[in-house]
Amino acid sequence: MNKKFLIALLLLIPIFAVIVIAASSQRSPSACNGQWSLCSYANSNDLNRASTYVNATFNKSSRWYNYYFSTGNGAIIENVSVRADFFASRTNGYLNVRVSGDGGLTWGQNHIVGGNTLEQTYNIDVTNDLTWTPSKLSNANFRVNATCFKQGSGPNPTCNLDWIPVTVTYTPFNYTLSSNPLEAIVTQGDNSTTTVTASLISGNTQNVFLWTNNCPTNAICTFNSSNGYPTFNSDFKVQTYSDQNGTLNMTPVGNYNIVIWGYGDGVSKNTNFNLTVV
Numbered sequence: 244m245n246k247k248f249l250i251a252l253l254l255l256i257p258i259f260a261v262i263v264i265a266a267s268s269q270r271s272p273s274a275c276n277g278q279w280s281l282c283s284y285a286n287s288n289d290l291n292r293a294s295t296y297v298n299a300t301f302n303k304s305s306r307w308y309n310y311y312f313s314t315g316n317g318a319i320i321e322n323v324s325v326r327a328d329f330f331a332s333r334t335n336g337y338l339n340v341r342v343s344g345d346g347g348l349t350w351g352q353n354h355i356v357g358g359n360t361l362e363q364t365y366n367i368d369v370t371n372d373l374t375w376t377p378s379k380l381s382n383a384n385f386r387v388n389a390t391c392f393k394q395g396s397g398p399n400p401t402c403n404l405d406w407i408p409v410t411v412t413y414t415p416f417n418y419t420l421s422s423n424p425l426e427a428i429v430t431q432g433d434n435s436t437t438t439v440t441a442s443l444i445s446g447n448t449q450n451v452f453l454w455t456n457n458c459p460t461n462a463i464c465t466f467n468s469s470n471g472y473p474t475f476n477s478d479f480k481v482q483t484y485s486d487q488n489g490t491l492n493m494t495p496v497g498n499y500n501i502v503i504w505g506y507g508d509g510v511s512k513n514t515n516f517n518l519t520v521v
Contacts, residue, residue, distance in 0.1 A: 387407060
């Protein structure tokens with residue numbers, strides 16, 4: 244292959260490539276319960292702090308939940324990270340953070356931070372604690388548990404938690420919608436068909452529904468399959484009518500830009516089919 248041609252080809256590839264971009268969402272909890280005093284003070288990043296006092300034999304825990312993540316059902320979860328803005332009154336005050344994806348029935352591994360008396364931000368990677376799915380991040384299932392405990396000797400500490408948000412990085416479900424051919428000419432009374440293709444770009448495939456709301460006057464528009472899981476094809480047929488069909492409801496002569504829509508898992512796409520009736 245000619246070297247100059249190969250270089251030109253390589254330069255053109257990025258132009259036609261579909262770029263898949265991961266999304267990131269940081270959410271704060273909106274509910275909590277447990278043994279910490281004023282646990283809701285850790286729901287936001289401000290001057291208020293949840294706190295609790297512990298000793299060598301008695302730890303205290305609270306759970307934070309209702310983070311309202313909205314990744315879509317087809318998202319692939321890439322990373323989950325808990326942020327804990329924490330400090331204790333003494334260097335023997337520590338925090339153990341765990342996460343649950345089943346409403347608190349089971350918990351991931353322990354993540355211990357602390358030993359600091361000035362507020363410090365800890366970013367705790369919990370990606371490998373569970374096999375994450377969008378369902379496990381739902382309000383019904385996702386929980387963050389924080390336990391204050393004393394480690395070592397000395398006076399008993401008070402733990403302070405300023406904020407405990409969670410950041411989720413994910414690849415969302417996405418697809419393209421196209422039609423082939425893009426245009427056609429049809430005589431009154433005949434029909435024309437284009438193939439609509441929904442192609443998966445990223446994420447886990449989800450059910451996509453197809454429809455159009457601007458079929459030509461006195462014509463019938465149908466899909467041989469009105470829904471499917473990308474990547475899939477559906478034949479879109481436009482049946483026109485003339486007075487020779489035994490009806491006075493003829494499809495008017497003219498040009499029609501028919502918009503075909505797809506919708507699935509919160510993602511809307513469209514493509515066009517330009518039909519000329521003669």
